[in-house]
Structure formats: C-alpha cells, structure tokens
Amino acid sequence: MPYKGEVASKHGHSEILSNPDVKNFLNSCIDVPKPSIEELNAHFRSAKQLDGYDILLPDLILAMDGSSYESPVDGRYPSRMIGYLKISTVLLDMAKYENVKRSTTRFIDPIHVAKLQKETGAISLALPGAFVQDPNCGSVKESYRCAVQNYLRSPETELGGRTLYNTLVQLVRYLGRVSLVDSVECIAFKTCVNKVCSEETPKNPIFVGVDSGVGSCSLCGEKVYACDVLRTHEAFVESGSNIEAYNRLMTAIEHLLNAHYLYYLWKENPDYLSRMCILMDGPLAIFGQSAHLHRAIMLLLDDIRKDLFRRGLHEPVIMGVTKTGRVCEHFSQIDYLVPRNTVFPISDEYRYKFIEPTKLGSEKNFGDETYYGQDIFVKTNKGRQFNLCLSYPFASKRIDKFRDEKVNLKNYAQLRRALSVIQTLESELYENSMIPVVLAHRHASISLKPGGKVLDVLSRGAFSS
Numbered sequence: 001m002p003y004k005g006e007v008a009s010k011h012g013h014s015e016i017l018s019n020p021d022v023k024n025f026l027n028s029c030i031d032v033p034k035p036s037i038e039e040l041n042a043h044f045r046s047a048k049q050l051d052g053y054d055i056l057l058p059d060l061i062l063a064m065d066g067s068s069y070e071s072p073v074d075g076r077y078p079s080r081m082i083g084y085l086k087i088s089t090v091l092l093d094m095a096k097y098e099n100v101k102r103s104t105t106r107f108i109d110p111i112h113v114a115k116l117q118k119e120t121g122a123i124s125l126a127l128p129g130a131f132v133q134d135p136n137c138g139s140v141k142e143s144y145r146c147a148v149q150n151y152l153r154s155p156e157t158e159l160g161g162r163t164l165y166n167t168l169v170q171l172v173r174y175l176g177r178v179s180l181v182d183s184v185e186c187i188a189f190k191t192c193v194n195k196v197c198s199e200e201t202p203k204n205p206i207f208v209g210v211d212s213g214v215g216s217c218s219l220c221g222e223k224v225y226a227c228d229v230l231r232t233h234e235a236f237v238e239s240g241s242n243i244e245a246y247n248r249l250m251t252a253i254e255h256l257l258n259a260h261y262l263y264y265l266w267k268e269n270p271d272y273l274s275r276m277c278i279l280m281d282g283p284l285a286i287f288g289q290s291a292h293l294h295r296a297i298m299l300l301l302d303d304i305r306k307d308l309f310r311r312g313l314h315e316p317v318i319m320g321v322t323k324t325g326r327v328c329e330h331f332s333q334i335d336y337l338v339p340r341n342t343v344f345p346i347s348d349e350y351r352y353k354f355i356e357p358t359k360l361g362s363e364k365n366f367g368d369e370t371y372y373g374q375d376i377f378v379k380t381n382k383g384r385q386f387n388l389c390l391s392y393p394f395a396s397k398r399i400d401k402f403r404d405e406k407v408n409l410k411n412y413a414q415l416r417r418a419l420s421v422i423q424t425l426e427s428e429l430y431e432n433s434m435i436p437v438v439l440a441h442r443h444a445s446i447s448l449k450p451g452g453k454v455l456d457v458l459s460r461g462a463f464s465s
C-alpha cells in the first residue's frame with residue numbers, strides 16, 4: 001500500500017515482467033484469445049466489393065437518442081423523487097447536409113443553436129419516483145404505471161391521429177395477446193401485476209380493454225393498465241432510486257417511437273419511408289422487462305419490408321450505432337490486424353470465441369431475447385471503427401439456419417445504404433454518442449427540427465412529397 005501522495009514507480013511494471021519466475025509462469029498460462037490473420041480474413045469482407053454504396057445515400061435520416069434523469073424534489077431526506085425522460089429526435093435532409101458540407105462557411109448562428117437547445121427536449125416525460133403518490137392511485141408504484149399510460153395516450157405523442165399507445169397495442173397484437181372477449185378487444189395478462197397476488201393465486205388471465213386501457217384483477221382488485229405490458233414497473237421501487245426502471249422505460253419508448261414512425265409512414269406514404277434511414281444510438285435491442293417487444297418489432301419490420309417490395313420500393317434503413325461495449329473494445333485491441341474499408345458481420349462463433357469467451361460453445365443465439373438487428377463491425381477508409389447494428393431481414397429468429405443466415409451479408413439489402421450513412425456522417429458519429437444533438441448543433445444552420453417538432457415535419461413531409 002503506497003503512502004498518500006506516493007506515486008508507483010514506473011519501473012515496477014517492467015521489472016515484474018522481466019522477472020524470470022513471472023516470465024516462466026506467464027509462458028505456462030493460456031494466451032489471451034485473439035483471432036489469427038487467417039481467421040480474420042475468413043470473416044472480413046472488403047467494403048470496396050459492395051459496388052456503388054457511396055451513391056445510395058438515403059434522402060432523409062431520422063436520428064433518435066434518449067436520456068434519463070432522477071432528481072430529489074425536497075431539500076431534506078428522505079426526499080420525494082421525480083424521474084425525467086427526454087428523447088431527442090432530429091430529421092436530417094441529406095441533400096441540404098451535402099450542400100453545407102461542400103460550402104466553405106461553417107458558421108453556425110449561436111442564436112439558432114440556443115433556440116434548438118430549447119426545442120430539443122420536446123418529447124419528454126416526467127415520472128413519479130420514490131414517495132410520489134397520485135391521490136387517485138392506490139400506491140406509488142401505481143402512480144408510476146398510471147403516468148406511463150397517460151403519457152403514451154397523450155396528444156403529445158400523436159402522429160396522424162395515432163398515439164404511442166396505439167402503436168404499443170399494435171406491437172402487442174403482433175405478439176398474439178389481443179383478442180375479443182365479449183365483443184370487446186382486450187389485451188391478455190397471464191398474471192396479476194400485484195406480485196404477491198401473482199405468486200399466491202392460480203394463473204387466471206386478466207383481460208384489459210384496448211379502448212379503456214384499464215382492467216382489474218378479479219382476485220385482489222388491483223388495477224391493471226394496458227401499458228403494464230411494458231413491465232418496467234417490475235424494476236420500480238417505492239422508496240429508493242429508480243434509475244434502472246427509468247432507463248428501461250426510456251429504451252422501450254425509444255424503440256416504440258421507432259415503430260411509431262415506421263408504422264405511420266408505411267401507412268401514409270411508403271415511398272417517403274423507403275427513402276429514409278432511422279438511426280438509433282445503441283444497438284437495435286430492448287433489454288430488461290420490455291425485451292419481448294423486440295419480437296413484435298421484427299414482425300412489423302417484416303410486414304413493411306414485404307409490402308414495400310411488392311410496391312417496387314426498397315426497405316428503409318433501420319440501424320443502430322454503438323461506440324462502447326465489448327465489440328468496440330475487442331476491435332480497438334486488434335485494430336492493427338484489421339484492414340481499413342472492411343465490413344465484418346459478427347457471428348456467434350466469433351463472438352463466443354474472442355469477444356465473450358465465457359459463452360464459448362454456447363448454442364444459444366446471441367441476443368436471442370433482446371436483439372432485432374445484427375452487429376456488423378465497420379472500419380472506414382479513414383480508419384474509424386463502428387459497431388453498426390442493422391435490422392434483421394427476417395420475420396423471426398425461428399427460421400432455418402438463422403445463425404448462418406444472420407451473418408450472410410447478401411441477406412441485407414440495405415447494407416450499402418447503411419454504409420453510405422456511416423461514411424457520410426462518420427465524423428459526427430465518432431465524436432459524440434448524442435447523435436441527434438450533435439447533428440442538430442453542428443448543422444443548426446440548415447435547420448433541423450428536433451424533438452416533438454419532428455412529428456409535425458414528418459406529417460407534413462408524408463403529405464407533400
């Protein structure tokens with residue numbers, strides 16, 4: 001243990017490594033797993049072989065990014081707590097972006113930037129936290145569930161007359177949980193939301209009307225909200241920090257919003273949708289209690305893909321970009337082995353061998369319960385690395401040879417356009433994880449409409465193009 005202020009000697013490290021005992025010991029140990037050049041060559045495919053990807057840029061990029069906060073309300077403890085979620089969205093017109101890039105002036109009007117910052121949080125949601133109880137609710141937890149439902153049904157989330165709630169019901173429909181009970185469309189819950197009741201009683205399904213959005217358990221009387229299908233309340237605590245529940249909810253809403261835009265544009269203007277790229281910060285995956293919704297999103301995307309194909313249109317590019325995590329760490333460690341201008345779909349075999357060796361030999365699909373996209377490592381010709389996650393071109397993971405098919409790049413018709421987005425935006429994507437905020441701030445002069453305004457822009461765009 002060094003004394004305070006004492007700095008470890010820089011020589012210590014090399015002295016230890018040159019010690020013959022240590023050397024012998026290390027030589028007897030198994031080396032860090034890393035791929036050989038041959039193994040990498042077998043996996044890598046040069047992006048150059050994907051002819052003409054640079055001219056296939058989508059016309060519009062809709063970028064999304066969420067953040068969450070938790071804050072005490074009272075100046076003393078124990079304090080009531082409030083949660084706050086914000087989802088920033090920016091619609092970027094690539095033709096205008098290219099013009100700005102080509103122009104020599106990079107001047108951004110500071111007043112415009114300040115205005116943008118104010119507008120960025122337009123899609124936002126305040127949530128009850130510890131000790132915050134709505135007088136109309138039986139508990140703090142119910143107050144939280146009720147607030148989530150009220151938000152999803154609020155006009156703020158409306159797009160073409162449909163709220164986020166309608167889109168959530170649509171996803172639940174894909175999961176086969178909506179049926180007619182006495183001529184009323186209902187969502188089925190296998191168990192009660194009251195944990196004690198669900199553990200003690202036989203599994204009686206509870207039906208919640210889609211229109212009313214509220215039902216109740218016939219055994220304990222607990223109210224059941226339709227939005228409880230998100231299940232984020234399971235991580236909610238009545239007297240402590242709820243950062244986990246808020247983060248789970250934020251991710252679920254981000255992906256729900258993705259489905260909301262897609263569904264709306266598909267129904268209103270498929271041509272507009274086919275020229276679009278939806279760019280999310282992070283993988284195309286829903287973690288935690290809401291993870292089951294990823295299956296519904298896969299089914300929705302498949303319906304959209306097939307319908308656009310019938311109309312002679314291409315599917316939109318749906319992608320996530322990640323710059324942290326194990327995949328990125330792995331590739332930055334072996335950067336010297338990886339040639340520039342390459343694209344590398346990460347197979348489960350490769351991942352379990354080199355990236356997550358604790359899962360070596362596992363037969364389970366990576367992200368089986370969570371992902372609706374495939375991780376593809378990209379190293380650009382400028383040497384920048386990205387973990388791109390591109391939506392699976394399949395309705396489900398239960399298809400023949402899914403494990404092989406998901407890493408077959410020929411199945412990803414939108415790959416070239418995804419690569420062109422990365423190549424065009426690489427400096428913006430590289431610098432900051434707050435993609436929409438960066439885009440908005442950097443290109444304020446070409447006026448992107450952030451936050452809730454995007455809903456208006458999309459509505460107008462869908463009708464005017």
Ligand SMILES: [Zn+2]
Nearest residue numbers: 192197217220
């Ligand atoms: Zn009950």
